[in-house]
Amino acid sequence: MPQDTCIHCHLSIPPQDLIVDEIEGKQLHFCCHGCQGAYRIITGAGLGNFYQRRTWNENGVPSGTFETDFDDSVLAEHVIHESDDSAEIPLLIEGIRCASCVWLLEKLIGREVGVADVRINYGSHRARIRFNPRQTSPANLLTQVSRLGYRPHPFTAGAAQQAAVREQRTLLIRFGTAAFLSMQLMGFSFALYGGYFHGIDSKIRMIIQYFAAAVTFPVVFYSGWPFLAGGWRSLKNRAPSMDLLISLGVLTAFIFSLYALQSGGEVYFDTAAMIVTLILLGRLFEGAARNRSVSGIDRLLQLAPDSANLIIDGETRTVSSASLVPEDIILVRPGERIPVDGIIAGGETELDEATVTGEPMPVLRKVGEAVAAGTLNLTSSIQLSVLRVSAESFIARMARMVEEAQNRKAPIQSLADRVATIFVPAVILVATATWFCWTFLLNATPSAALLNAVAVLVVACPCALGLATPTAVLVATGNAASRGILFRGGDILEMTGRVDTIAFDKTGTLTLGKPTVAEIIPARGKDENDVLDLACRAEAGSSHPIAVSIKARAEQAGLHPAETGSVTTIPGSGLKMSTDCGEVLVGSRVFLTANGLDIPSTESGTLTEVHVSLDNDWIGTLLIHDPVREEAQQAVTDLHHLGLQTVLLTGDRRETAKEVCARLNITDFHAETSPADKADWINRQKQDGKMTMMVGDGINDAPALSCANVGCAMAGGTDIALETSDLVLTKPHLGRLHEAIFIARKTLQVIKQNLFWAFAYNFVTLPLAASGQLAPVWAAVAMATSSVLVVGNSLRLGRVIRRTFPIANQSPVD
Amino acid sequence: MLKSIIILIILSLCIGTGAWLIFIWTVRRGDFDDVEGPKYRMLDDDEDDSSSSTNKPGDKE
Structure with a gap:
């Protein structure tokens, strides 16, 4: 490791901050006493392995975070008391980057006196600490x-979140019950199948049939309850849905089997149980995929603290953030996050606004x-005048957007529902007609006629239909995620597959977004150096990307100029600085010409010009260059191959846009x-x-990203851009875009094949069943086969994706 | 014959029900809420044993 x-x-x-400490005979360098302290705690506890194990792949808590005091009276409302010497506190821990952070926290906190158990959820960063309130206090644990160096937030899940967790658990239990009973049932069914073909003692057969009925009953009426309820609802609203079809199939199979049990016919309990089990499995997949994509966003939303320090008559009191009203004055200490949107009323400080702007540099306010709420106060205490109630803060508005996104359903799923509105009545009609024909036209016995009608209903059962979409979506999102492409749900996958136009933002998307000084x-x-020195002195206090590039160049040239005068920023134009040797202007051509300067014309092409003057004398010009991403041209060509239109949307000058378009062959700008x-x-x-996808990264792209049919953001962009987008490329590489669209199109194709197969199977077998050629037992076998085929087809999608884009391949070509 | 079949079926149902009850208990406990963590935790405990055995004396203040 380098020593610096x-x-x-x-x-x-x-x-100036270097701290050298000798630990275990080794000279170690630290950047601050905080790090030194943390290192001593960790190695002192015999957990020095942490430093070998950690692999950092996510931004943690920014440097400069201070320790905060925790107050038991505030934490009290989050503590769940179980008994006199056992209590639990739920936390959300900020700054967890990888598995070794979880390991470290669990071990160290677990060793505290009075702590019984620590469990940290790796995915959601939520922790539950069970402790003995007589021996330790929550404040001590948080400290x-x-x-x-991690930041604990007392965390109590909202009612909606708790409901979601409960629902997922209930679903799991329903499925588990159904699976367990279906397995038992299969045993009975095999005996009965054997008996059907080879003969069986009628007494034994009846006993097995009774057992089968007993285990099927809970599957239908407990596990299958959501379908029955949904079917009843759809019947009441006169809007036939998939649920109705499912419940109809299940109930007919079950009730007919009960009848057959009495009259000594063949039973079809396994059909009823299998339908319920398989469709529950599909729903479980869907729910898991959705929860995964939401948990990351959830974490961001928890950043705004629940409590705030309200100042009344010079005294501070800790109150809940939700109780703050506009014009209240609150105190935010260094190391605390801002609880609500506000305006600084006293003091000045540096803020880490990365959650809102994506800019990692601290900003002076x-x-x-x-x-904005959720940003981190780094250096000193400030007083804040509340601007909006916490429910209206920027971060809360985002929360609502996330919730809306959560409730979206894949449109192709609603296609299945739409088809059901025609399909369900048709099936009922055919079944009734079958019974009618056999009874009155063909003079069959009542039981034979009923048997044929039941075969129609069983064969029409939409098992494969229920699996068609979720399995394909699951395979596709899983494969995409391992390639750094995150689809926020099945609907996004479908939309992406239908996109015909792609709009790009320029800076940071097509270009690297890291300008450099190309020429002076x-x-x-x-x-x-004269030019550089002046420009750098004026820009010293600025964090604008252009200022950063000038400062970097100056450092390369060995100059370390400091700010030596008072600087005024004219937004969008430039800077004015008065020094003892005269007035310095740094900025655009328009800005300097307006101040009476005469600047010779330069051949700047696509480059951005920054001019420098001293006391009305032009000193020189810096040309700033933001290089185009290496892979951009190939990526655009690939997209054109897929038949997509490309458009450039930029706030930049016309000439620059034109030049970039010409270089990359972008259709329009x-x-x-x-x-x-x-x-x-x-x-x-x-x-x-038209179906448009917007690719962007900045906060200025956020409206366009949320407007577009699919908003796509690349990692490295702002958190806002990442959160407002539907599709996230976790590696900033434009080639992934091509992969994403390919995967989405293939998935759509597979879903359509699955749906086609599921429906086609029904259309072929329906007439067979109606004509009495298909005994219900064969109908059940055919149904299982069709489910297997649908799942197999979805798995094939994974192979196609892996073959087309091997993971190691960085720039796929078709 | 008949009796033994009934006994066996009931026995299998009892064993199955036992497994089912354990399953419900684990779901209620939240064991299925974090499906990502256990694979790391398994490795963690291994290494911890070896490291804590070498560092035991310094463990507690």
Whole structure:
């Protein structure tokens, strides 16, 4: 490890902050006392392995986070008391990056006196600590967690979340029960099948049949309850649905079998049980996929703390964030996150706004400036005037968007429902007609006629239909995720498969978003360093990407200029700095010309010009270049091969847009657009009946991303962009876009094949059953086969994806 | 013959019901809520045993 990075946090150490400590005979370098302390705690507890085990792949808590005090009286409402010497506190722990963080926390907290059990959920970062309130206090536990550098939040799940967890558990129990009983039932059925073909003692047969009836009863009426209830609802609303078809099939098979039990015919309990079991399995898959995609977003939303320090008459009181009203004054200490949107009323501080802007650099905020809930106060205490109640804060509005997304259903699933509206009445009609024909036209016995009608209902049962969509979606999202492509649900997968136009943002999407100084053009008699020095001094306090690029270049050239005068920023134009040697202007051509300067024209092409002047003398020009991503051209060509239109939407100059389009062969472009313009353009496309995907990364793309049929964001973009998007590429590589669309199209194709097969099977077997050629036992066998075929077809999708895009292949070509 | 079949069936149902009750108990306990963690935890405990055995003296203050 290089000596200039901190052994604990791996961040580079500013020379003035270097702390050298000798631990176990080794000289170790730390960037701050916090890291030194954490290292000593960890190694002191014999857990030094942490440093070998950890693999960091997610941003953790930013550096500079301070310890916070925890107050038992505030935590009390989150503690669940089980008995006098046992209590539990649920936490959400921020800063967990990998499995070894979980390991470390569980071990260290588990060793605290009075702690009985620590369980941290690896996926959701939620923890449950069970402790003895006589021996330790919640505040002590939270302090221990934060001493390690993680941030614990007392966390009580909302009513909706708890309901969702309960529902998933109930579903699991229903399925487990159905699966267990179906297995028992299969044993009985095999005996009965054997008896059907080889003969069986009628007494034994009857006993086995009774047992079969007994185990099927709970499957139909407990496990199958959601379907029965749904079917009843759809009957009441006169809107035939899949649920109705399922319950009809299940109930007929079950009731007919009961009748056959009395009259000594063949029973079909296994059919009824299998339908319920398989369809529950499909629903379980669906629910798991949805929960997975939601839990990450959920975590972000928990960032705004539940409690705030309200200042009344000079005294601070801890209150719940939800009770704050606009104009309340609250105190936010360093190391705390801002609980509600507000305006700084006193003090100034540096904030980490990465959750909102994606900018990892701390931002200085002064009195009168607005700050958003969920951002982290880094350096000093501030007083905040509340702007909006917490339910209206930026982060809460996002929460609502997530909830809406959660409730969306894959449209192709609703296709199955739409078909059901025709299919269900048709099946009932055919069954009735079958019974009618056999009874009155063909003069069959009442039992034979009923048997044929039942065969129709059994054969029409939509087992394969229930599995068609969820299995394909599960296979596709799983395979896509291992390639760094995250679809937020089945509907997104389907939409992506239908997209015909792709709109790109320029900066950060097609380009790397990391501008560099390409060229410095000094005026006559000046040299490059003069230009750089002045520009750098003016930009010293700015975190604008262009300023960052100038500062980086200056550092390369060995210059370390500091801010030496008072700087005024003119947003969108440039900077003005008055120094003892004169007034310095740094900014665009328009800005400097407006200030009476004469600048010779430059050959800038696609580059951004930054001009520098000192006391009305032009000193020179810096040309800033934001390189286009290496793979962009190949990616655009691949997309064209798939028959897609490509469009560039950028706020940048016309010439730059044109140049980029020409280089990458992008079909069309719209330059100098505002965020609202971009959204407008996408809405117009929608009205024209086009399916548009927007690819972007910035906060300025957020409206367009949420407007588009599919919003796609790349990792490295802002959290907002990631959260408003439907499709996330976790590796910032444009080639993934091509893969995503390919996978989505293939999935759509497989779903259609599955649905086609499921329906076609029904149409072929229905007439057979109606004509009395298909005994219900064969109908049940055929049904199982069709389910297996559908699942197999979905699994084939995984093979196709793996073959087309081997994981190691970085830039797939077709 | 008949009696033994009935006894065997009832026995199998009892064993199955036992497994089913255990399943319900684990779901209620929340054992299926985190399906991602156990695979890491399994490895963790292995290494912890070896490391804590070498560092035992310094474990408790």
